[in-house]
Amino acid sequence: MKKAVIFSLVFVIVCVLCSCEAPEDKVLSSLGRYNSYEFYTQGEFQDYTDYAKYYFCDVNVDGNEYFTRVQAEDTETINEIITDFEGWIKVYREADPTREIVVNYHFDRSVIDSADYFYVDSEKSTNSDGSASFLKYNLYIFDTQTNTLYYFHNNI
DSSP, X not given: OHHXXXXXXXXXXXXXXXXXXXXXXXXXXXXXXXXXXXXXXXXXXXXXXXXXXXXXXXXXXXXXXXXXXXXXXXXXHHHHHHHHHHHHHHHHHHHOTTOHHHHXXXXXXXXXXXXXXXXXXXXXXXXXXXXXXXXXXXXXXXXXXTXXXXXXXXXX
16 A cells, blocks of 8 residues: 555656746747757846857748837937846856856947847846836847847846
């Protein structure tokens, strides 16, 4: 009887662990199939930073339910998030310059122009001094000239 209970418990645990999958990234999936990607992460559980580049052959972003064309008024928000993200890269670099995300982070803001598209999902908190800081964000920038999707994520 004891062996049967233990076997049943182990079976249930294995089934649960095997069924655990990362949730689908609906924003990424909305662009279709990518050819290749680079993905770098630092941290774990809820305190982590991700940077990725997804390379596509052919994507039609017009009419996509998530992405909107970059307008002049959007650049402030985009740059604010990238500045925050690069601040985290700097923190990681100071702690260990050999970290994978540090070594492989090479984003050039000059690639962003009015032909590109972006999607942002962010949450800010107001500090006691009245300033605001990001609690979390997901920023996707699709560069139409290279068919490259850049992904920035941070979650404190």
